[in-house]
Amino acid sequence: MLWMDSVAVLKDAQNPEAAKTSMNSTMEPKTAAMISEVARHANGSSGSDAFMPEDMKTARGIVIPKELKAPGVFRSTCPPDVRQISRIWTDLQKRPTIHGDR
Structure with missing residues (x-):
């Protein structure tokens, strides 16, 4: 199984340059590391291996064994229903709270 972590800068971010610098x-x-x-x-x-702790450089859960390194398959984007849930959640995060602290 393959997966990847992703980060993104929202198109209406207040400070996109700071977000990119952080990423x-x-x-x-x-x-x-x-x-x-x-x-x-x-x-x-790339290059983080040199800074990884010694125990993680050989950990089976971290290092993929040679016999399992065949090309994996990434799934396409999330199905429409998941994307809709994500849009709803993002919209909710933009609304002021009942306490008015946003």
């Missing part, structure tokens, strides 16, 4: 920082090899160490999962940042 780029997260993908730096040393930072990606530190996040992997805390979360105990792999990352997709």
Whole structure:
């Protein structure tokens, strides 16, 4: 099974440049390795292997065995019903709360 984590900047973000800077920082090899160490999962940042903890460099749950490295298959985008739920959730997050703190 393959999966990937994704991040995006919303088109109406208040500070898109700061968001992009944050995303780029997260993908730096040393930072990606530190996040992997805390979360105990792999990352997709090239060069991060050099900064990974020793126990994770050989962990079966992190390193894919050679016999299982055949090309995987990524699913296409989410089905329409899931995309609709995501749109509803995003819209709800933009609304002011009853306390008016947004």
